Amino acid sequence: MGKKIPAVTVNTLAKTIHREARNYGFSEIDFIRLVNAILENSGDDAEEPSVSPKASEEGGTEWIVDTFPLRGDNLEIRPAEPAADLALLADWLGDEYGRHFLLSSSTAQSADPESLLANPNNKVGIVLHDDAPIGAVAYLDIDTVQRRAELRKLIGARSARGRGFAEEATRLWIEYGGQCLGLEKIFVSTLQTHLRNIQLNESIGFRVEGVLHREVLIEDERYDVLRMGLCFDEYCRSTPDESAE
DSSP, X not given: OOOOOOHHHHHXXXXXXXXXXXXXXXOHHHHHHHHHHHHHTOSTTSOOOOOOOOTTXXXXXXXXXXXXXXXXXXXXXXXXXXXXXXXXXXXXXXSHHHHHHTEETTTTEEOOHHHHHXXXXXXXXXXXXXXXXXXXXXXXXXXXXXXXXXXXXXXXXXXXXXXXXXXXXXXXXXXXXXXXXXXXXXXXXXXXXXXXXXXXXXXXXXXXXXXXXXXXXXXXXXXXXXXXXEEHHHHHHHSOOTTOO
């Protein structure tokens, strides 16, 4: 049996589905048909979502997170370089996921790639696989007093999506944030409709903390944003030591 999904996550997703279906024009009988269809497709033979294995599997390399480049089993993360990476980021940040990467929940403002890299309160890393850049991770609005920041991740190369790189990059970035930046609280924000991203965040250790109602404007339509948080000390207690044999 799989892990039990927190009730707050189930309720939040149910509200999202209900709202979107109502906007689509669902009647009460249509909702009943929808529930029946979900039940029919939730049996043992249903396809399980893909979740990448954690990097501490036997045979994996020892993770290095105290100096750049950060090194995991399959990835490296180097610091973003404003001059060299501006065009690369601009290309990645052009789709739906990229636009959300630029939006800070703390300021409710969307930055351009140049401002993202120039802001001293941000820390941006470029994710590499086989020495090729495939994505970016960032800490936005780093608060050194409260020791907190907002984490963002993006696999920009379409050929690299769905291969488990987002989880490994996120875990590397969390370790770097806690060990090197002294972050004690890390949070992420995701559109309520991004179900796979919510599931990925939960598998890493983030928990739903609230919903920012109609927070994001995308193509003249407003969307709710789900806020999820993680405390670094709790994360460490629940995560096996990467260097353990």
